[in-house]
Amino acid sequence: MRRGQRRGSNHPxxxxxxxxxxxxxxxxxxxxYGTARLSPLQPRPSVPVQPLLxxxxxxxxxxxxxxxxxxxxxxxxxxxxxxxxxxxxILMVGNGSEPKALDPHLVSxxxxxxxxRSLFEGLVTFHPTDDSKNAPGVAERWESNDDYTVWTFxxxxxxxxxxxDPVTPSDFVYSYERILSPDIASPYxxxxxxxxxxxxxxxxxxxxxxxxxxxxxxxxxxxxxxRQPTAFFPQIVKHTTWLPVHPPTIERFxxxxxxxxxxxxxxxxxQRPGNHVSNGAFQLKSWVINxxxxxxxxxxxxxxxxxxxxxxxxxxxSNEFTEERAxxxxxxxxxxxxxxxxxxxxxxxxxKHLRLDPYAGVYYYKCNLNVPPLDNVKVRQAxxxxxxxxxxxxxxxxxxxxxxxxLSPPIEGLYSPPxxxxxxxxxxxxxxxxxxxxxxxxxPRIELLFNTQDTHRAIAETIQDMWKxxxxxxxxxxxxxxxxxxxxxLHDMKYEMARHAxxxxxxxxxxxxxxLRTGDSNNETGWGSPEYDxxxxxxxxxxxxxxxxxxxxxxETIAMTELxxxxxxxYTRTTLVxxxxxxxxxxxxxxxxxxxxxxxxx
Amino acid sequence: MWRFIISRFLQxxxxxxxxxxxxxxxxxxxxxxxxxxxxxIPKHILAKMDAYWGRDQPLIVQYGKQxxxxxxxxxxxxxxxxxxxxxxxxxxAFPVSFMIGFAGLFIALAIxxxxxxxxxxxxxxxxxxxxxxxxxxxxxxxxxxxGPLLSIxxxxxxxxxxxxxxxxxxxxxxPGLTLGLFYGAYFARLTRAxxxxxxxxxxxxxxxxxxxxxxxxxxxxxxxxxxxxxxxxIGPAVAAxxxxxxxxxxxxxxxxxxxxxxxAVTNRDTPLLLGCVATFxxxxxxxxxxxxILLAWLNPRHQSASDS
Numbered sequence: 031m032r033r034g035q036r037r038g039s040n041h042p043x044x045x046x047x048x049x050x051x052x053x054x055x056x057x058x059x060x061x062x063y064g065t066a067r068l069s070p071l072q073p074r075p076s077v078p079v080q081p082l083l084x085x086x087x088x089x090x091x092x093x094x095x096x097x098x099x100x101x102x103x104x105x106x107x108x109x110x111x112x113x114x115x116x117x118x119x120i121l122m123v124g125n126g127s128e129p130k131a132l133d134p135h136l137v138s139x140x141x142x143x144x145x146x147r148s149l150f151e152g153l154v155t156f157h158p159t160d161d162s163k164n165a166p167g168v169a170e171r172w173e174s175n176d177d178y179t180v181w182t183f184x185x186x187x188x189x190x191x192x193x194x195d196p197v198t199p200s201d202f203v204y205s206y207e208r209i210l211s212p213d214i215a216s217p218y219x220x221x222x223x224x225x226x227x228x229x230x231x232x233x234x235x236x237x238x239x240x241x242x243x244x245x246x247x248x249x250x251x252x253x254x255x256x257r258q259p260t261a262f263f264p265q266i267v268k269h270t271t272w273l274p275v276h277p278p279t280i281e282r283f284x285x286x287x288x289x290x291x292x293x294x295x296x297x298x299x300x301q302r303p304g305n306h307v308s309n310g311a312f313q314l315k316s317w318v319i320n321x322x323x324x325x326x327x328x329x330x331x332x333x334x335x336x337x338x339x340x341x342x343x344x345x346x347x348s349n350e351f352t353e354e355r356a357x358x359x360x361x362x363x364x365x366x367x368x369x370x371x372x373x374x375x376x377x378x379x380x381x382k383h384l385r386l387d388p389y390a391g392v393y394y395y396k397c398n399l400n401v402p403p404l405d406n407v408k409v410r411q412a413x414x415x416x417x418x419x420x421x422x423x424x425x426x427x428x429x430x431x432x433x434x435x436x437l438s439p440p441i442e443g444l445y446s447p448p449x450x451x452x453x454x455x456x457x458x459x460x461x462x463x464x465x466x467x468x469x470x471x472x473x474p475r476i477e478l479l480f481n482t483q484d485t486h487r488a489i490a491e492t493i494q495d496m497w498k499x500x501x502x503x504x505x506x507x508x509x510x511x512x513x514x515x516x517x518x519x520l521h522d523m524k525y526e527m528a529r530h531a532x533x534x535x536x537x538x539x540x541x542x543x544x545x546l547r548t549g550d551s552n553n554e555t556g557w558g559s560p561e562y563d564x565x566x567x568x569x570x571x572x573x574x575x576x577x578x579x580x581x582x583x584x585x586e587t588i589a590m591t592e593l594x595x596x597x598x599x600x601y602t603r604t605t606l607v608x609x610x611x612x613x614x615x616x617x618x619x620x621x622x623x624x625x626x627x628x629x630x631x632x
Numbered sequence: 633m634w635r636f637i638i639s640r641f642l643q644x645x646x647x648x649x650x651x652x653x654x655x656x657x658x659x660x661x662x663x664x665x666x667x668x669x670x671x672x673i674p675k676h677i678l679a680k681m682d683a684y685w686g687r688d689q690p691l692i693v694q695y696g697k698q699x700x701x702x703x704x705x706x707x708x709x710x711x712x713x714x715x716x717x718x719x720x721x722x723x724x725a726f727p728v729s730f731m732i733g734f735a736g737l738f739i740a741l742a743i744x745x746x747x748x749x750x751x752x753x754x755x756x757x758x759x760x761x762x763x764x765x766x767x768x769x770x771x772x773x774x775x776x777x778x779g780p781l782l783s784i785x786x787x788x789x790x791x792x793x794x795x796x797x798x799x800x801x802x803x804x805x806x807p808g809l810t811l812g813l814f815y816g817a818y819f820a821r822l823t824r825a826x827x828x829x830x831x832x833x834x835x836x837x838x839x840x841x842x843x844x845x846x847x848x849x850x851x852x853x854x855x856x857x858x859x860x861x862x863x864x865x866i867g868p869a870v871a872a873x874x875x876x877x878x879x880x881x882x883x884x885x886x887x888x889x890x891x892x893x894x895x896a897v898t899n900r901d902t903p904l905l906l907g908c909v910a911t912f913x914x915x916x917x918x919x920x921x922x923x924x925i926l927l928a929w930l931n932p933r934h935q936s937a938s939d940s
Contacts, residue, residue, distance in 0.1 A: 110790065111798070128895075131714055138669055215680035217673045233676055296684060297715035319713055319724050320887035321797050345796075349882045352795060355780070356885060359787045359794035514664030514900055521672045532671075551672045 112360030116610055116629050119340040124353045124365040128320055128346040132301040134273035135209040138218040140533060140620075141366065143270040145344050148325050148624045149308040150273040153183045153202070153252070154264045158626040159615040162444060162537040164264045165623070168197050168274070168309065169252070177571070178259040185250040190330035191276050192306075192313040199246035204293070205274040207239045213294035220551070221271040221535065224263065226255045259570045261578075265536040268621070276307040311337045311625035320346055331625075338628040354606070357383075363608040363629070370428045370485060373604055383606045386430040387616035390534035391601030392437055392542060395478070395493075397594055399556035401526045403474055408465035410593040414451050415458035416500040417493055419599060426488050429604035434597035436590050437546075438539035441618065444575075445539045448583045450590035451597060455500040462501055470502040477509040479528040481516035486529050489598065523554055533601070537618055539582050540566065546589050557594030633928070637921065644917035648910065655909045656698060659902045660691055666711040666900035685711060698906060707907040712899035713892075718907035721892060725876065726911065728797060729888035732807045733874030737866075739812025740819050745862065747816075748823020752858070753850055755828060763820065770817025779810045779883035795884045807884045811877075815869055819862055827858035860931050867923030871916040 115122055126141035134146050147156070155167035169183035189197035206225065209216045210232045223229040226243030230236045243255030256263065266272065277293075283300035284292025299305055306314040311333070312325035323344040327337050345362060347353035350369045356362050368376075376384040397404040404410060419433030432439065436447035467473045478494065480486035490508050497503045511519060519525050532552075534541040543566060544550060548558030565585035572578035589595070603620050612628040667673065667681040682688045686697065701708045707718030747767070751760045786794040786806060797803050830836065831854050839853045840846075876890030889908065896905035 111793070128713065133715075136714070138671055212676065212680055213684075215677045215684060217667070217669060217677060217681075218671070219677065220674065297709070299715070301715050318887060319716065319721060320881075320891055345885070347885060349885075351780070352882060352885050355783055355787065355794055356796065359783075359796075361793070361796050361798070512664075513898060514666070514668065515662075517668045517670065518664045521668060551674045554672060 110360040112363070112608065112610065115363065116631060119338065119629050121339050121342045121364075121611070121624070121627060121629060122362045123342060123344050124347040124356065124362040125323075125344040126346065126366040127348045129323060129344075131297060132306060132314060132317065132323070133297070134270050134275065135205070135214065135216045135219075136296060137270060141344075141346070143621070145323055145325070146270050146273060147310070147621060148312045148342055149306075149310045149314060151189075151310040151331075152269075152273050153267045156268055156617075156621045156623040158613055158623055159617075161617045161619045161621055162265075162441065164268070167268075168202075172264060174261075174263065178261045178263065179256045181254045181256070181263050182247070183252045183254070185252065186332060187250070188332040189309065190332060191309050192328040192330055193276070194330050195276065195278070195307075197274065197309050198249060199252035201274045201277055202252050203244050203246050204277045204280075206242070206244050206272075208275065208280065208293040209271060210239075210242065211291070211294045213290065214296055216271070218271050221266070221269055224256055224260060224266055226257050228257070258567070261575075262536065262538045265538060269535050274309060276309070279305065279307045311623075312342060315341065322346075333625060337625045339624065342624060357606045357608075363611050364614075365606045368604050368606055370604070373428050373430075376606070382609055385603070385605050385607045385616070387603045387605075387620070388432075388439070388618060389601040389603040389620055390439060390441070390537065390541070390618045391531060392434055392439060393431075393489075393529070393531045393598045393601065394434070394437065395596040395598065396520075396525070396528045396530050396555050397557075397596065398523055398526055398528075399594060400523070401476070403465065403467065404476070404527065406465050407592055408461045409467070410596065411591075412458045412462040412465065412501060413497065414593050414596045415454045415461065416497055417596070417598065418453045418496060420453070421496075422489060422492055423599050426492055427485065427599060430602050432600040432602075434600045436586055437595055437597050438542040438586060439600040441537060441539065444537065445579055445582065447539070448587045448590065450587055451593070458500060470504070473503050473505050475505040475507060476526045477507045479509045479511060479516065479519060479525045481513050481529075482510045486510070490529065493598075521554060523556070530595075531601075534619060539586070540569070543582060543586060543589070546595065553594075555594040557592060559588060559592065562588045633925075636928075637925070640921050640924070644914075644921070647917065648913045651909055651913050652699070652702060652906055653695075655906055656695055656902065657691075659897075659900060659905055660694070662900065664900050666902075685709070698903065701903075702906065702910065707910075708903045710896075710901055710904040710907075712895055712901035712904055718903045721904060722889065722907050722911055725887055725889040725892055728800075728886055729876035729890065730874045731800070731804055732811065732880070732886065732888065733870065733876070735804050735808025736811025736815060736873050737870060739808055740815035740869075743812060743816030744819025745823050745859070748820040748862075749827055749850065749855065749858070751820065751824040752827030752831060755824075760824075764824065767817040767820040770813055771821070773814075774879075775810050775814055775877065776879045776883060778813055779807070779880060782806050782810055783883065795886075797886050803884075803886075807880050807886060810880065810883075811873055815873065818865065818869070822861040822865055823858060826861040827854055830854045830857035833857070856930055860927060863923055863926050863930060866926075867920040868916060870919040870923075871912065875912045875915050 111122070123144070125144055126139070129137070129142045129145055130139065131137050131142065132145060132149065134150055137143065137146065151167045153167055153169040154164045154172065157163035157165045166186070168185055168189045170186040172181060172183045174181045185197065185199060191197060206222060208214060209219050210222055210228055212232060212234050219232050223232070227236060227241050228243070231239060231242050243257070245253045245255075247253050254263070260266065279300050281292045283298040283305060284295035286292070286295055303314050303316050308314065308328065311328060311331050313328040315324040315326045317323045324341060326341045327334065327339070331337065345356070347356055347362070347366065350367050353362070353365050354368055354372060357365050373384065373386075397410055399405050423431040423433055435449045435451045438445060438447050440446045462468070462470060478490050480490050487508070487510060494506050494508060497506055520528050520530065532542060532545060545552045546557065546562065547553065547566060548560070548563055562585050565581055565588070569578050569581040569585070572581055590597070607614060610629045610631060612630050613626045614622060665678065667678060679688070686694060698708070710716050710718050710721050713721050747763050751763045754760050783794040783806060786792045792802055792805055793799060794806070836849060836854055839849050844853070876888040876893065878890040878894040880886065881888045881891045889911065892904060893908040893912070895901070896908055
């Protein structure tokens with residue numbers, strides 16, 4: 031670019047440009063100097079000034095047009111998304127974070143399960159009003175032998191995949207072999223350890239899958255043989271991990287050059303829209319990362335007449351404040367969660383949108399028993415008794431949570447946990463003195479670990495303060511770590527005391543109590559009690575539901591006396607639910623079967 | 633000029649290579665496993681996962697593979713968005729960030745330059761002081777304040793969707809405006825400074841003494857020189873604008889690149905992180921190069937300095 035080139039004032043286009051510039055300059059001059067008056071230095075303008083009348087007329091026309099435009103904008107509000115959704119029967123759901131996969135064998139999070147529940151159907155499925163009840167899924171009926179170790183599922187004739195293929199018992203056998211195969215490295219394969227030899231196969235102790243307790247007896251019958259008596263087995267098979275996959279699709283997209291079995295290939299293209307084959311009420315329509323997963327009705331679904339929605343949009347709204355705004359703007363019917371400090375506002379101003387439902391989950395502090403003084407049961411008890419849980423749920427968590435006096439929350443008609451842990455500061459002080467730390471003298475420094483989040487910090491600070499006030503312990507440090515670092519620290523047992531939470535997988539106290547079995551992968555405290563393990567074992571062969579409840583209460587009493595896990599509160603599901611949503615009953619596991627859900631303005 | 637462009641290009645690749653290497657080793661040294669989850673995954677499963685995704689190999693082998701992938705412009709599979717390749721993830725997200733970024737840039741220029749010029753022309757008057765105070769407020773108010781405010785206003789008025797990316801031709805406006813207000817404030821201040829400097833130059837006095845109209849002086853003689861600082865800032869600004877912003881994307885729920893950048897770090901998703909770093913690095917290098925070329929054109933002194 032040469033210097034001389036930047037001036038080209040003889041070119042016709044540049045002449046036109048100067049003319050326009052002169053016109054603009056007139057307007058600008060008015061703006062700058064208040065009038066179109068020219069500075070005395072300047073020669074007369076090259077463009078004549080317009081007659082005053084004409085200019086005024088032009089102004090009137092412009093102003094009129096602007097007014098019309100403004101009125102149109104105000105009057106014709108766009109159709110809100112909620113109305114659009116109502117008209118088209120599209121349910122829009124805030125669903126936490128972006129799904130990890132749309133493959134039932136490779137996920138473990140609640141949000142992922144929500145999507146998969148719409149796409150797939152297990153042997154047994156969720157009941158719309160009570161999730162301790164079971165509804166028939168692919169199996170129209172099921173039965174067990176007398177000691178609940180062999181379960182037989184009878185398939186319905188018209189169960190079909192979304193490509194029209196029939197759903198057969200061998201599809202389920204294939205699916206269970208897939209999830210238990212060590213090579214696919216399913217994060218939650220342990221849910222299938224209920225099957226006889228399931229654990230052994232997953233841990234590569236046996237390699238012959240025919241030894242695992244699942245068998246297709248004929249074209250319509252599936253038989254599961256269990257490791258131990260399990261009366262609530264139909265509850266278990268509702269879980270995401272027990273959902274089937276379509277074998278020909280898995281085989282087709284699992285082809286590889288590495289010589290691996292197609293079924294063990296992780297995250298192949300089968301999960302993409304167009305390739306995805308499922309057997310639930312809905313099928314996959316589209317998936318755009320960080321935007322939405324869209325499902326539409328599966329025309330081959332056996333109960334298609336019950337399905338009322340024409341589609342579901344799952345939005346990964348991971349920021350709760352954004353999600354709340356999305357709700358107010360009518361972009362979602364249902365939020366995954368909500369900011370705790372807005373609960374009170376909604377309670378006072380907009381209660382018909384707010385839902386606080388009991389939720390099968392518990393928030394607790396884990397103690398690492400390899401670290402003194404936490405190896406001393408009296409210290410753990412002292413710490414547990416000095417926590418005023420009522421204060422925490424009323425002032426910190428704010429969502430109507432329940433102060434947890436045990437690990438498993440009460441389950442109506444099934445289990446009431448023993449009331450062992452309570453707020454008793456005097457007893458806490460006495461226990462601490464018995465543990466040779468009278469008035470907390472010489473109490474070693476302990477770091478309380480939590481992942482970086484405001485609520486966890488607020489709870490930790492409150493409890494730190496309670497321990498200081500009631501027990502005089504000043505040597506509790508707070509340590510927050512970023513999510514992945516926190517997980518490593520926790521799972522490698524490099525913590526001293528850590529915040530953790532557990533959401534139940536099925537409606538039974540053992541979904542919580544099994545964690546504390548000796549050596550369970552989620553125990554991670556170093557605590558173990560042969561007596562406790564034995565009681566859980568005994569519970570499986572209890573002669574009646576009452577006897578079983580009693581044994582489990584006995585077991586939980588041991589766990590809550592030993593207190594490797596110090597319970598803090600039981601969860602509630604705090605969400606915003608749009609009044610358009612129908613058939614959305616409070617459920618303990620929050621697993622809503624979407625086929626019953628409807629949208630209506632009434 | 634060509635020599636300048638080519639040498640800048642080569643420099644860019646060396647810089648990019650270094651950035652990728654540093655990023656790779658920093659993420660490799662960071663604690664935490666990309667596959668670990670809240671519910672403990674049994675050790676034998678975790679080992680299988682590491683093996684499946686090649687994380688069990690020595691670090692230097694992993695590094696070599698990543699670099700070989702990069703040379704082919706294929707970053708391999710993402711650890712966090714499993715089942716998608718990094719190229720697919722970026723391919724989905726980049727157009728969104730690009731659109732929002734350019735909307736923001738144009739709004740910023742449309743607001744910033746006229747206001748800056750006006751301030752410079754009316755320097756040290758009430759107009760100047762009020763405009764520059766506004767600009768200062770604009771710079772001080774971060775996007776995570778302006779964004780939610782605009783979004784809440786949209787909820788109240790109901791003219792535009794408050795967030796989301798369901799109707800992109802309506803959805804681009806609010807995020808674009810948020811970015812535009814923020815960068816526009818910068819542009820206004822930069823334009824004002826540049827204009828003030830240029831207006832005091834000898835050639836402007838010459839032009840005035842020749843009887844050229846004041847508007848012509850401002851728009852034709854001074855503006856080009858006055859925009860030099862703006863153009864210098866546009867390079868990095870464009871990269872920042874179209875590279876996506878985690879805050880904006882989280883406030884307006886946009887499926888853009890910024891979210892992937894942050895998530896890749898928190899998920900320990902090394903391939904995606906390297907992909908984002910490379911994209912962002914390339915963007916910065918290209919936009920800086922373009923703004924250098926533009927500067928050279930606007931201010932020939934700059935060109936001869938970089939040529940020699």
